[in-house]
Amino acid sequence: MKRKQLLSFITIIALVLLISGNVFAEKIPRVYDSYGSISAQDLSKLNQEADSASAAVGADIIFCLIGSTQGKGVENWTASYCSVQDFSSSVLCLAIDMEQNVYYFYTSGSVSSIIGYSEQTALWNAFMTGNNDAECVSEYISKAYEILAGSNYGGGGTTDHPSRLIDEVDVLTASEEANVLASLDAVSEKRRCDVAVVLVNSTGGRDISAFADDYYDYNGYGYGASGSGIMLVISLGDSSWAISTAGYGITAFNDAAQQYLMDKITPYLSSGDFERGFIKYAETCDELLKMADEGHPYGTNNGGGGGDDDDVVNPAWLGGSLGIGALGSAIWMGGIKSSHKTVSRKRTANNYFAGQPIVDHGNDVFLYSEVSRVRKPRQDNGSRRGHDENEPPSTTHKSSSGRTHGGSQGRF
Amino acid sequence: MSEVLEYKCPCCGGAIQFDTASQQMKCPYCDNIFDLSTLRSYEEEMAKDAGDNMDWGRPTDEYIDPSIAEGMRVYSCQSCGAQIVSDENTAASSCPFCGNPVVMGGQLSGELKPDLVIPFKLDKNQAKQALLNYYKDKKLLPRTFTNQNHIDEIKGVYIPFWLFDADANAHMRYDASTVRRWSDEDFDYTETSHYLVTRSGRATFSNIPVDGDTKFADDLTESIEPFDYSQAVDFQTAYLSGFFADKFNVPAEECVPRANQRARESVEDFFRSTVSGYSSVVPANSSIRLSNGKVKYALLPVWMLTTRYNGTPYTFAMNGQTGKFVGNLPVDKGLYWKGFAIRFAGIAAAVYALSWLLRLL
Numbered sequence: 187m188k189r190k191q192l193l194s195f196i197t198i199i200a201l202v203l204l205i206s207g208n209v210f211a212e213k214i215p216r217v218y219d220s221y222g223s224i225s226a227q228d229l230s231k232l233n234q235e236a237d238s239a240s241a242a243v244g245a246d247i248i249f250c251l252i253g254s255t256q257g258k259g260v261e262n263w264t265a266s267y268c269s270v271q272d273f274s275s276s277v278l279c280l281a282i283d284m285e286q287n288v289y290y291f292y293t294s295g296s297v298s299s300i301i302g303y304s305e306q307t308a309l310w311n312a313f314m315t316g317n318n319d320a321e322c323v324s325e326y327i328s329k330a331y332e333i334l335a336g337s338n339y340g341g342g343g344t345t346d347h348p349s350r351l352i353d354e355v356d357v358l359t360a361s362e363e364a365n366v367l368a369s370l371d372a373v374s375e376k377r378r379c380d381v382a383v384v385l386v387n388s389t390g391g392r393d394i395s396a397f398a399d400d401y402y403d404y405n406g407y408g409y410g411a412s413g414s415g416i417m418l419v420i421s422l423g424d425s426s427w428a429i430s431t432a433g434y435g436i437t438a439f440n441d442a443a444q445q446y447l448m449d450k451i452t453p454y455l456s457s458g459d460f461e462r463g464f465i466k467y468a469e470t471c472d473e474l475l476k477m478a479d480e481g482h483p484y485g486t487n488n489g490g491g492g493g494d495d496d497d498v499v500n501p502a503w504l505g506g507s508l509g510i511g512a513l514g515s516a517i518w519m520g521g522i523k524s525s526h527k528t529v530s531r532k533r534t535a536n537n538y539f540a541g542q543p544i545v546d547h548g549n550d551v552f553l554y555s556e557v558s559r560v561r562k563p564r565q566d567n568g569s570r571r572g573h574d575e576n577e578p579p580s581t582t583h584k585s586s587s588g589r590t591h592g593g594s595q596g597r598f
Numbered sequence: 599m600s601e602v603l604e605y606k607c608p609c610c611g612g613a614i615q616f617d618t619a620s621q622q623m624k625c626p627y628c629d630n631i632f633d634l635s636t637l638r639s640y641e642e643e644m645a646k647d648a649g650d651n652m653d654w655g656r657p658t659d660e661y662i663d664p665s666i667a668e669g670m671r672v673y674s675c676q677s678c679g680a681q682i683v684s685d686e687n688t689a690a691s692s693c694p695f696c697g698n699p700v701v702m703g704g705q706l707s708g709e710l711k712p713d714l715v716i717p718f719k720l721d722k723n724q725a726k727q728a729l730l731n732y733y734k735d736k737k738l739l740p741r742t743f744t745n746q747n748h749i750d751e752i753k754g755v756y757i758p759f760w761l762f763d764a765d766a767n768a769h770m771r772y773d774a775s776t777v778r779r780w781s782d783e784d785f786d787y788t789e790t791s792h793y794l795v796t797r798s799g800r801a802t803f804s805n806i807p808v809d810g811d812t813k814f815a816d817d818l819t820e821s822i823e824p825f826d827y828s829q830a831v832d833f834q835t836a837y838l839s840g841f842f843a844d845k846f847n848v849p850a851e852e853c854v855p856r857a858n859q860r861a862r863e864s865v866e867d868f869f870r871s872t873v874s875g876y877s878s879v880v881p882a883n884s885s886i887r888l889s890n891g892k893v894k895y896a897l898l899p900v901w902m903l904t905t906r907y908n909g910t911p912y913t914f915a916m917n918g919q920t921g922k923f924v925g926n927l928p929v930d931k932g933l934y935w936k937g938f939a940i941r942f943a944g945i946a947a948a949v950y951a952l953s954w955l956l957r958l959l
Contacts, residue, residue, distance in 0.1 A: 378791070412789050414780075434789065437780030479778065503953045511946025519938045522737055526927040531817045534867060535806045535860035537824040540763075543801035543868045550774075555791040562784060582782050590782035 214272055216246060217323060221253040221284045228320035235324060239331040245276035245297050247330045249323050254285045264292040278330055280309065297334065302404035303397075305333050307390050308354060348405045350374060350382040351464070355422050357385060362461040369468035377475040378555075379434055380407050380415030383464050388423040395595045397421075398430035399585035408432055412557050413589075418467060420455065424597075427455070431580075431592035438478035439471075440580035442485030444594045447474065455598040485578035605637060605699075605839050613698040615840030618718040618918075623836060634836050675700060687811065690756065690835075690843035699840045710845055711895075712833040716825055718754055718841065718899040718918040725752050725901035725916050728923045732914070737937065740930040743907050754918060756843035756897035757819060758810040760850045761827075762803070762857040763892040769798045770869045771883040774876040793876065797869045803861050807898070808853035810846030814902075815913070816856075821924040822917040825898055829919065833897065843897060850893045862886055 216236035219229055232249070240247045248268060255263040260283040268277045276295030283290070291306045301309075312329035316322030350370040353363060366383070373381045382402075389397040398419040402408070408415045414433030421427070427448070431439045439447065450470045454463025474484050580592050605614045607625035617624035617631065624631045671686050675693040684691050690701045720728075726749050733744050772795040780787050805827050809819040831837075865886050873879050899918025904911055907928055914925030 410789075412778075412787065414789075433787070434778050434780045436782060437778075479776070500953075500957075503950060507946045507950035507953065510949045511942045511944075514945040515938050515942035518941050519934060522937065523929055523934065526736055526738060526929055528924040529815075529817050529821045529926050532820045532823060532860060534864040535803055535857070536864050536867070538803050538806045538860075539864070540802040540804040543799060543865070545797055545799040545869070545872055547796070547798040548872065549794075549796045551794045553792045553794055555789055557787060557789045559785040559787045562781070562786060580781075590784070 216240060217249045217327075218267070219251040221251045223251065223319045224323070225320070232320060232323050232327070235327050239327050243331060243334040244274075245278060245295070245334055246273040247327055247334070248273070248277060248279035249326060250279060250281040251319070251323075252281060252283050252285070255283055260286065260288055260290040261292075264290055268292055268294065278334065280313065280326055300334060303400045304352070304384075304405055307386065308333070310390060311354070311387065348382075348407060350380060352382075352384040352386075354384075354386045357422070357458075357460050366461060366464040366468070369465050373468045373472045373475070374409060374415075377472060377479070378409050378414070379438065379475055380409045380417070381468055381471045382407055382415065382417045383467065384417060384419045385460070386419065386421055386423075389419075389421050394419060394421055394426050394428040395430070395593055396586065398428040398593060398595075399589075399591045400587070402430045402432060402591070403585055403587040403589055410555060412555075416471060420598075426595065426597050428595040429593045430585075432589065434478070436580050436582060436590070436592040437483055438475050439592065440483055440485060440578045441592075441594065442578050443474045443483065444592075446484055447471065448594075448596065452598045483578055605701075605836060608632065608637075613839075615699055616717065616837050618721045621717060621719075623839070634834055637836060638834075687813070687844045687847045688842075689845045690838035690841055692840075692842070699838075701835045701838045701843075712758070712897050713894040714827075714830040715756065715833045715837050715897040716827070716830045716899055716919050717837050719829075720901070720916070720918055720921055722752060722754065722901070724921070725754070725918075726750075728901075728916050728921060729903065729914060732923050732925065733927075736927055738929045738933045739927055740907070740933075743928055749903070752901055752903040752914075754841040755900050755902050756838055756841055757814055757900050758844055758846040759807045759819075759896050759898050760810050760846070760848075760853045760857075761805040761807055761894040761896050762854070762861075763805065763890070763894075764803050764857075764861065764888040765890045766801045766803065766861060766865050767798075767887045767889070768800070768865045768869060769796070769883075769885045770866070770881065771796050772870075772873055772879050773882050774873065774879045776875075777877045795873050795876075795879070797872055799869065801865055801868065803864075805894070806857045806860055807896075808856045810848045810850070810853060810895070811844050812847055813844060814900075818913060818915050818924065819900070822900060822915050822922050825917065825919055830896065838897075841899070846895065850895075858888070861888070 215229070215233050217224075217229060217232040224232070236247050236249065246268075250264060250267060252260065252263060258266070260281055263283075264279055264281040267281075268279050274295070276297045277293065278297045278301055279292040281290045281292065282288075289310065291301065291309070293301045309326060309329050313322045313326040316325045349367065351358075351363060351367040358366065370381050370383065384398070384401055386397075398417055401419060402415070402417045407413075407417060412433040414435050415431070416435045416439050417430045419428045419430070429439070429444050429448075431444075447467070447470050451463045451467045454460070454466060477484055581594075582590050582592050585591050605623060606612070607614045607628060607630060609630045610625060610628040612625050612627035614623050614625045614632070614637070616622075620631055622631050622633050623637050671684060671688070675698060690699070692699050729749060729752065733739060774793040774795045776791045776793075778789045778791075807819075807823065807825070809816050862884075866881070866884055870879065870881070901916040901918055902913065904913045906912070910928070912926060912928065914923070916923045
């Protein structure tokens with residue numbers, strides 16, 4: 187009896203120790219500092235903040251300040267930290283390698299589809315607003331929560347389509363934003379081509395054209411199956427701008443059209459009148475899209491070339507002249523001959539309307555659209571023709587996503 | 599014998615005719631002018647006179663000369679007593695012996711009485727002048743053509759028409775599409791957007807004319823449209839005096855499809871014109887309902903001349919109210935090819951010279 191009681195007691199103690207061992211094992215921090223610049227007290231508060239935010243959004247918001255990756259590199263180190271440790275499958279992690287002075291964003295699970303380049307930029311910008319390391323981390327956590335919780339970040343837009351006006355710098359008031367967004371949305375829906383504007387303070391050192399392409403690609407811009415659109419990115423920090431076009435936007439906003447567009451709005455940007463500048467941008471895009479829809483993109487040149495040799499009697503021109511002469515004469519004589527025939531049946535009774543006909547009801551309903559494509563023939567040097575020789579030129583390139591974009595950049 | 603009406607001048611007893619210039623009855627002999635109501639009263643009084651009964655054994659009304667073909671009728675001229683043979687539809691003519699105008703009243707009375715008539719506004723001289731003007735600018739007209747015209751044979755004819763009124767309610771449906779094209783380095787793209795377009799509405803038609811006489815080609819009678827029906831008046835046989843006229847031989851029911859066809863084309867054209875902004879528009883369904891249909895029987899004035907050239911008949915017609923002149927003319931092939939050659943040489947030389955000049959620049 188005593189032996190059994192002793193065994194039971196030992197078993198209970200062992201279980202208690204096992205459980206308490208797990209309970210009192212070191213908690214996995216979402217805010218990790220091996221560099222030592224954040225105090226223990228601040229670290230504790232930041233972890234509480236990160237825990238709360240993570241619980242609220244259903245994903246892990248992590249920050250790592252790394253003293254040394256011990257040769258692994260910040261990417262591998264971060265991947266190991268976020269994968270090996272007991273975090274959920276949806277992770278957002280900002281890791282700073284203080285040894286190499288680089289930062290790195292790691293995402294996994296559903297977070298990967300939410301955090302694109304622009305979100306990363308927004309997160310880094312938020313981090314940099316802090317006055318000290320602890321505040322920086324706190325700002326980062328707040329911004330991460332804001333983005334993942336789907337709150338006012340982005341200034342509107344539907345769940346299916348990103349907002350066509352992104353003002354990260356808050357230069358526009360709420361009413362100005364509403365006016366500009368209404369103009370952009372109206373043109374986009376009417377012309378079935380996204381017309382968007384993004385205002386940032388800086389591109390984080392990246393080339394602004396590449397920034398614009400990636401912002402367009404990774405945030406789901408582009409109208410319909412063709413993904414057509416134009417995006418104007420303005421970096422206020424260095425007064426630079428870039429245009430990125432895709433799909434039908436490449437044709438409608440060719441090189442000349444982009445020059446025309448920026449000539450229209452640059453004065454407004456230079457004077458800081460962004461509301462009027464962006465409304466002018468929307469109006470000019472509407473004008474350029476209308477021209478393209480009518481088959482005459484801006485800069486269409488109908489002029490022909492001259493003769494291809496200096497001979498006085500050029501067989502090609504002679505043949506052409508004879509052909510034109512025969513056709514012109516046939517048309518002329520046909521007109522004269524037609525005056526000899528004035529008897530014909532009337533097809534309609536238009537002379538017998540009593541009053542004006544009335545349209546009581548009219549409805550135009552969009553059903554669907556379909557996009558087809560034909561591969562261009564290769565030239566002898568293996569390259570493809572960049573564009574139809576009869577269309578104005580539209581310089582294109584491939585973005586980091588592999589998609590073809592048109593575009594240009596400059597300063598104001 | 600059918601009833602024959604002749605209107606005599608109260609002054610000199612001559613055969614009085616409708617004058618287009620004054621729009622009243624005028625005696626061509628003494629130039630007196632009478633309005634229709636006065637003349638009607640005079641005729642009514644005159645009709646009460648009983649003439650001598652000098653029966654010389656003239657043929658009865660029932661007598662039918664077997665030599666006269668079916669579809670023909672015989673009338674007796676009130677002026678000279680000659681027998682006038684005309685087809686069964688003739689309502690007004692002239693005596694071939696004494697030239698007096700005659701109106702066969704029985705052809706245009708009772709159920710056959712027209713609802714309205716547009717009197718002639720233009721006289722024979724104006725019609726002849728219009729014909730000469732018509733020839734004037736025709737560069738390819740054979741020179742001998744005008745020499746062979748019997749221009750004095752131009753005659754004024756009242757042609758029977760059916761005039762159709764109706765209200766039309768329409769519902770139209772179209773398949774429309776827009777096309778956009780663009781290119782990148784590798785592909786040429788084509789985006790086609792499809793739309794369903796509908797239009798509904800109404801229209802009212804008034805006086806759509808359809809020729810009710812097979813003697814006159816429909817394309818000829820439609821070519822001289824339109825007539826101004828605001829100048830139409832209630833029918834009186836006096837208006838026909840001095841002119842030729844026919845009653846209808848195509849009933850209104852047989853003319854309905856033609857009126858319907860023209861009304862339909864007009865409605866479809868109108869609603870199609872309200873669909874714009876698409877690369878292509880294809881009518882998918884057309885529903886047109888007519889209601890409040892009315893038919894009127896009218897006599898409309900036309901000056902006509904038929905001539906022959908190289909065995910081919912050519913008919914000219916002029917709207918007796920508006921003066922619109924139509925008619926197909928022959929084309930002299932020699933003149934055509936001569937004109938073609940001159941113009942061909944001129945245009946070819948001008949184009950080549952221009953191209954040479956542009957290359958120099």
